[in-house]
Structures are given as C-alpha cells and as structure tokens.
Amino acid sequence: MTRQQRTLPGDDVPVVLAAQGTHGPVVYAISAEAVRRGVSVGARVVDVQAIHPDLHVENADAAGDVALLDRVALWARRWCPWTVRDGDNGILMDVTGAAHLFGGEAKMLRDIGTRFAMQGLAVRLALAPTRGAAQMLARFGGGGVICGPDDVEVAIAPLPVAALRINADTDRLLQRLGLKTLGKLMEVPRVALMRRFDRMAAEVNPLVLLDRALGRAGDPLNAPEEVAQWMARVRLPEPVIDPVPHLEGLAGDLCRQLAKAELGARRLRLTIYRVDGEWRSRDVALASASREVAHLIRLLAGKLEGIDPGFGFDLLTLEARSVEPLALHQDHLDGQRDAGRDVAALLDRLCAKLGPEKVTWSAWVQSHIPERVETRVPASAGVIEPPLDVMRARPLRLLDPPEEIVVLYAVPEGPPARFRWRRVSYLMTRFEGPERVAPEWWRDKPGTRLRDYYKVEVGGGRRFWLFREGILGDGRGSDPRWFLQGIYA
Amino acid sequence: MQSDSPLGQVVALSKKRLVQDVPKPDGGEALLRDVLSGTPFDAAVTGFVLACLPQSEAPILWASDRMSRRENGRLYGPALRAMGIKAPVLHVEVSNPRDVLWAMEEGAACAGLSAVVGEIHGAPEVLSFTATKRLALRSEASGVPLWLIRSGDPGALSAARERWRVSSLPSDMHPWNSAAPGQAVWEADLFRARGQAPGVWEVRYEPDAKRPEDRFRLLSRSGDGQVAQDDAPAADVAGR
Numbered sequence: 001m002t003r004q005q006r007t008l009p010g011d012d013v014p015v016v017l018a019a020q021g022t023h024g025p026v027v028y029a030i031s032a033e034a035v036r037r038g039v040s041v042g043a044r045v046v047d048v049q050a051i052h053p054d055l056h057v058e059n060a061d062a063a064g065d066v067a068l069l070d071r072v073a074l075w076a077r078r079w080c081p082w083t084v085r086d087g088d089n090g091i092l093m094d095v096t097g098a099a100h101l102f103g104g105e106a107k108m109l110r111d112i113g114t115r116f117a118m119q120g121l122a123v124r125l126a127l128a129p130t131r132g133a134a135q136m137l138a139r140f141g142g143g144g145v146i147c148g149p150d151d152v153e154v155a156i157a158p159l160p161v162a163a164l165r166i167n168a169d170t171d172r173l174l175q176r177l178g179l180k181t182l183g184k185l186m187e188v189p190r191v192a193l194m195r196r197f198d199r200m201a202a203e204v205n206p207l208v209l210l211d212r213a214l215g216r217a218g219d220p221l222n223a224p225e226e227v228a229q230w231m232a233r234v235r236l237p238e239p240v241i242d243p244v245p246h247l248e249g250l251a252g253d254l255c256r257q258l259a260k261a262e263l264g265a266r267r268l269r270l271t272i273y274r275v276d277g278e279w280r281s282r283d284v285a286l287a288s289a290s291r292e293v294a295h296l297i298r299l300l301a302g303k304l305e306g307i308d309p310g311f312g313f314d315l316l317t318l319e320a321r322s323v324e325p326l327a328l329h330q331d332h333l334d335g336q337r338d339a340g341r342d343v344a345a346l347l348d349r350l351c352a353k354l355g356p357e358k359v360t361w362s363a364w365v366q367s368h369i370p371e372r373v374e375t376r377v378p379a380s381a382g383v384i385e386p387p388l389d390v391m392r393a394r395p396l397r398l399l400d401p402p403e404e405i406v407v408l409y410a411v412p413e414g415p416p417a418r419f420r421w422r423r424v425s426y427l428m429t430r431f432e433g434p435e436r437v438a439p440e441w442w443r444d445k446p447g448t449r450l451r452d453y454y455k456v457e458v459g460g461g462r463r464f465w466l467f468r469e470g471i472l473g474d475g476r477g478s479d480p481r482w483f484l485q486g487i488y489a
Numbered sequence: 490m491q492s493d494s495p496l497g498q499v500v501a502l503s504k505k506r507l508v509q510d511v512p513k514p515d516g517g518e519a520l521l522r523d524v525l526s527g528t529p530f531d532a533a534v535t536g537f538v539l540a541c542l543p544q545s546e547a548p549i550l551w552a553s554d555r556m557s558r559r560e561n562g563r564l565y566g567p568a569l570r571a572m573g574i575k576a577p578v579l580h581v582e583v584s585n586p587r588d589v590l591w592a593m594e595e596g597a598a599c600a601g602l603s604a605v606v607g608e609i610h611g612a613p614e615v616l617s618f619t620a621t622k623r624l625a626l627r628s629e630a631s632g633v634p635l636w637l638i639r640s641g642d643p644g645a646l647s648a649a650r651e652r653w654r655v656s657s658l659p660s661d662m663h664p665w666n667s668a669a670p671g672q673a674v675w676e677a678d679l680f681r682a683r684g685q686a687p688g689v690w691e692v693r694y695e696p697d698a699k700r701p702e703d704r705f706r707l708l709s710r711s712g713d714g715q716v717a718q719d720d721a722p723a724a725d726v727a728g729r
Contacts (some may be wrong), residue, residue: 340601341601342599342600342601343547343548343599343601343602345599346550346595346596346598346599346601346602347579349595350581350592350595353588353591354581354583354588354592358581358582358583359579359580359581360579360580360582361577361578361579361580362566362577362578362580364566364567370565370567373566373567374565374566374567376580379579384548384577385577386575386577387566387569387570387574387575387576387577388566388567388570389570390567390568390570390571393568393571394565394567394568394571395532395562395565395568396532396535396536396539396564396565396568396572397532397535397561397562397563397564397565398562398563398565399562400562400563422530429659430660430663430668430669430670431668431669431670432663432666432668432669432670455669455670456670457659457660457670460528460657460659461656461657461658461659461660461674462528462530462531462532462533462657463532463657463660463670463673486562486565487530487531487532487561487562488532488673489532489533489535489536489537489539489572489657489673489675
C-alpha cells in the first residue's frame with residue numbers, strides 16, 4: 001500500500017522513500033516508475049541518485065505509516081467486525097458471514113477497492129478461506145484474487161516459497177533444495193520436511209505456515225478492541241452562530257457517558273461543523289480527570305471567544321480525546337469539598353486562560369549557580385517538589401539576568417564601597433562574604449569566570465547580593481566586572 | 490512622678506504598656522491587604538508578606554506581572570524555606586496586571602489554597618478602586634487571605650482592608666561578625682486599616698525562634714523616651 005504524497009512529481013520521475021541505514025540513507029520504498037527503472041529497495045540513495053539524476057527522494061516515516069495503518073484497519077470495520085493490521089504493510093479482515101451484505105464477495109472486493117481509491121490509497125486485494133493464503137495471494141498473486149475453499153492448493157501452488165514469510169536462511173535452503181514454489185514444497189513427503197524443520201519455531205516453520213495456509217492448522221484472527229469514543233453531539237435543525245447555549249447539553253451528555261463507565265476526561269475537543277463545509281475546533285486540557293458538567297462548561301466557555309462560526313453551524317460535537325479512570329467520589333459529610341480537587345480545578349482554569357507555560361511549580365536542579373537551581377515545570381504535569389533546603393541564606397528576589405553595576409569607589413578586598421545601580425548610587429555600610437561559586441566546567445563554555453558573592457547592606461538598610469565575575473589575573477579576560485543578582489529581605 | 494535622690498532625678502515610668510503592641514497581622518484572616526514598598530527595589534515587602542502568610546501545607550498562589558518581575562526580580566524559590574514557608578508555591582507569571590487580577594480572583598474562589606499573593610508594579614488603570622473592592626469581597630466570601638504587593642505605586646485608592654507600607658531598616662548586629670549585616674529589620678507602617686488603629690512598627694521575623702511568640706516581633710517605633718499615656722497609638726516618628 002502506498003500513501004499518496006501531496007507534492008508528488010510527475011509519473012515519469014522515479015520517487016523513493018529514504019530511511020537511515022548504517023552507512024547513510026538507503027531506499028525504503030519505491031514508486032512504480034522507480035521499479036520500472038530497476039531501483040531496488042535497500043540500495044543506497046547516493047548510488048541510485050548517481051544512476052538516476054532526476055530521482056525524487058522523500059524521507060520515510062515508518063512510525064507514521066504504522067499509525068495510519070492502525071487507523072485504516074479500524075476504519076475497515078465498516079465491512080466486517082474483525083480487522084487487524086498485518087505487519088507494517090497490510091490489513092487482514094475476517095469477512096466470514098459479511099460478504100452477502102454487500103452483494104457477494106466480488107462486489108464487496110470492488111467496493112473495498114473503490115473506497116480505498118477514494119481515500120487516495122492504492123490497494124491489492126485477495127480473498128481466501130485462510131488467513132495465510134490471503135496474505136500470500138494479496139502480495140504475490142496479483143490483485144483482486146478470489147479463492148474458493150477448494151482452490152487453495154491450486155491457487156498458491158505457483159507462488160514462491162518466500163510467500164510463506166519464512167526467514168531468509170530457510171528461503172535460501174529451500175531454493176538450494178530446488179523447492180522454489182509452494183507446489184514443489186507440497187509435493188515433498190511430509191515426513192521428510194518434518195524431520196528437517198521440527199526444531200524450528202512455529203512462526204517461521206515452513207511446514208506449520210503451509211498447514212495454516214491450507215487450513216489444516218487453526219489460525220484465528222486476533223483483532224484489537226475498538227477504541228471507545230466518548231462523544232456527545234447536537235444536531236440543529238437550523239444553522240446558528242452561538243455555540244454557548246448548547247454547551248450544557250453537550251457536556252451533560254458526555255459526563256453521563258463517562259460516569260457510566262467510571263471515567264473522567266483529561267482532554268476535550270469541541271468541534272463545530274459549519275454550513276459551508278468547514279469545521280472549527282477548540283481543545284481543552286484538564287489537570288486531573290473530571291466529569292463535572294459545570295467545570296467543563298466553564299473551561300470551554302472561556303475558549304469560545306475567537307471561534308469563527310462563519311454563516312452558522314448545524315452540528316456540534318464534544319469529544320473526550322483522552323480519558324482516565326475516575327471512581328465515584330463522595331464529598332465530605334459536612335459539605336466541605338476536597339481541597340486537592342479544588343486546586344486541580346483551579347489549575348485547569350488558569351492553564352486554559354493563561355496558557356500552560358505560565359502556570360508552574362518550582363523544580364530543583366543540583367547546581368551551585370544560583371539562577372540554575374530553580375527551574376519551572378508546568379503545573380498541569382502535576383509534580384510538586386517540596387521546598388528546597390539550602391545551607392546558606394539566599395536572597396528573596398533574584399534578578400534574571402544579573403545587572404551590571406558601576407563601581408564608583410573600589411576597595412582592595414571585598415565589595416565596592418560605593419557603586420551605582422539603576423542610576424542611583426549606594427554607599428556600602430556592611431558586607432558578608434565572599435562565597436565563591438566556581439563555573440560548572442562540564443556545562444559552561446571554556447573561559448567562564450568564577451563568581452565571588454557578597455551580601456551587602458547599603459546605607460538606609462537595603463541588602464543586595466553582588467558578585468564579582470572572575471578575579472584579577474585569572475587569565476580569562478580583563479578587569480573583573482561586578483553584578484547585582486539578588487535582593488535580600 | 491519625680492522624686493529626688495542623692496544620685497539625681499528618678500523618673501518613674503507609667504504602669505501602662507509602653508505603647509499599644511499590635512499582634513502579628515493574622516495571615517489566616519481572610520482579607521485583602523495591600524503592601525506598598527516604601528523604597529524602590531526593596532525585598533522587605535516580600536519578606537513581610539511571607540512572614541505573615543499562614544503556616545499551612547496548602548499551596549500558595551503567587552501571581553506577578555512582567556513589570557514587577559523586571560523591577561524587583563522574581564521570587565527565588567531556594568530562599569523560601571528559610572522564611573518558614575513549607576507550602577509549595579504555584580507561580581503564575583503573566584505579562585499584564587489584568588491577568589494578575591484575574592488569577593487572584595480565581596485563586597480567591599479556591600478553598601484549597603492557603604493564600605493568594607499578587608504583585609503589580611505601578612498603578613495601572615485596571616487596578617482601580619472597584620477592582621480592589623471586588624477582590625476584598627471575594628476574599629471575605631471565600632475565606633482565602635489575599636495579599637497585593639504594589640511596588641512603584643504613587644498611592645492610588647484601594648479598598649483593601651489593611652494597607653501597609655514596608656521598607657528596610659539597617660539590620661541588627663551580626664552575632665559573630667561586626668562587619669556583616671545581621672538579622673533583618675523592617676519598618677512596617679499600617680496607614681489604613683478597618684477596625685484597627687494605624688501605627689508604625691519595627692518588625693523582626695525569625696521563623697526558627699524557639700518560642701512561637703518570638704517568631705514575629707513588632708516593636709513600636711516611638712520617639713526617644715516618649716511614653717504612651719493610654720492605649721492610643723504613639724505618634725508617628727515621621728509625623729505622618
């Protein structure tokens with residue numbers, strides 16, 4: 001299956017997807033034109049480019065392909081209830097008892113092909129009584145094969161043994177033995193094959209795989225459970241402009257669904273579908289799982305200001321995109337609410353209005369450089385570190401970055417006796433220090449100077465935290481400069 | 490009052506208390522309090538507010554606008570423990586005063602917080618008498634104490650129930666090093682209050698003091714030798 005590229009060049013240009021190999025990028029997937037020109041998967045991209053200068057290279061996104069395939073596999077449940085992704089390039093569908101709904105197997109295959117083509121996806125289809133046979137026929141048997149229950153042996157006989165999904169060593173061994181097609185393999189007496197392959201794991205054992213393909217061994221389909229969708233929707237008879245009056249109904253409906261499953265929403269998306277075919281959505285994240293109608297309405301109402309209704313909309317959906325278990329909860333008997341839940345609700349409101357990066361808790365870093373000790377973590381992440389115990393008195397306010405001061409009257413030892421900061425000159429009356437903080441050589445640039453910190457009291461009583469950057473003659477620049485970094489209470 | 494003795498004149502002091510001493514402003518009481526900075530770039534205001542906050546493990550909401558962070562620096566977390574703050578601080582660092590006021594109002598409605606502190610620099614238009622009145626009513630309704638730190642304020646109107654002006658004083662003598670600054674001393678001027686007489690005090694805050702009553706000490710700043718005659722507040726030194 002190939003995904004349609006948005007910026008695809010013309011059909012006469014070979015296109016390859018490149019993935020990182022051990023020695024630079026290698027070809028990961030190729031287009032039809034590249035196949036025609038003889039490009040092979042696994043070749044190095046630079047070599048192919050040398051041979052075909054007009055080659056168009058795109059980066060492969062293997063994880064994205066798998067994610068897409070998972071979604072497509074769920075979408076394919078429109079034809080039958082059991083579907084699963086097959087490896088990283090196929091979908092298996094168990095259509096037992098479903099084909100008649102579409103007017104027979106041939107019509108169903110045609111429908112599947114058409115619907116995938118409408119999505120911009122090219123598919124090769126095969127229908128067979130067993131899973132193994134369908135896998136083989138789809139990949140090696142050409143497109144649109146329908147194989148009846150009695151024709152499996154005939155249908156798969158001309159296919160190469162590699163179609164069994166055996167590993168490369170087994171494939172080479174069978175090729176050397178002259179067993180190039182499955183028909184030849186089936187002709188070999190079973191006892192001989194058993195003797196040779198009985199120690200091999202079932203997933204790569206050619207005999208087991210062949211048995212499964214022929215229906216002699218069971219091979220059930222293990223379909224993943226469908227992801228539950230928590231969604232409430234309102235269809236309106238007439239287009240309207242204002243979504244606010246419908247929020248209560250939507251939130252109430254969603255919360256009832258969540259309450260029934262004992263879940264709480266962590267992320268919500270409100271979408272309006274406009275009459276001109278466009279849609280607009282707003283996302284809300286919650287600090288802790290919640291299914292309180294009033295809380296959700298309050299969060300959403302703050303987000304709706306800039307939403308553009310166009311000429312009106314006639315469908316609204318409210319979807320819980322991420323849910324967490326949330327058991328039923330009882331308030332205190334005296335009517336008081338749980339303080340922790342109150343704070344979580346407050347965090348939600350603050351984050352929703354101001355942005356998650358503006359609402360933070362403190363986190364501590366093992367460092368002696370004052371401005372590096374404290375970092376901020378988003379409050380919605382929910383990790384609260386206890387206050388840091390420091391050995392030395394630290395200023396209550398920290399200027400970030402430190403501000404340079406002008407030394408008016410320097411003394412040989414200790415901080416300047418008179419200095420100017422923010423256009424005001426100060427006379428030092430008392431000081432304490434120095435406290436020397438060495439640069440962190442494992443992190444700082446070479447040439448970073450050490451700092452000597454002084455707590456300085458000026459006339460009138462204010463207490464500042466000064467430092468001198470470097471010492472005279474340390475070989476890391478000219479005369480050391482003085483900075484003011486903090487203000488003590 | 491006076492009697493003669495061979496050694497000279499003896500002055501008998503009044504039996505009354507030296508001056509009316511004000512108990513620690515009870516940080517747990519749900520009020521809106523304004524704290525103004527007496528001098529620019531002075532962390533005494535921050536220290537005074539932290540000293541008055543209730544001793545609780547519940548988080549403190551600390552909202553500040555960009556100007557106050559730029560003028561006075563940001564609140565430095567590692568210093569909080571030494572100020573006796575055990576509660577985590579939820580920082581809300583926004584750019585304009587309107588968001589600070591909004592965050593304070595939201596915080597005032599949340600009973601899970603132990604206190605809400607807001608910092609606003611200057612006198613922006615949004616910080617009007619009406620806005621402070623809103624905050625004051627919110628706080629009294631919900632029971633969360635609100636503190637508003639206003640630096641660089643020319644003295645605008647405010648509906649705060651207590652208004653303080655705090656500045657640094659020269660610190661006490663250091664016990665071991667005469668050249669070093671010692672225990673911090675602040676001058677706290679309660680210039681407007683409801684149900685309480687205004688006054689000026691010298692404040693010392695020692696969160697590690699052995700006796701609880703020694704932790705926060707307010708000393709009246711009376712003039713030299715001036716003794717109060719009754720429970721009336723002493724005249725302000727500065728004559729305000």
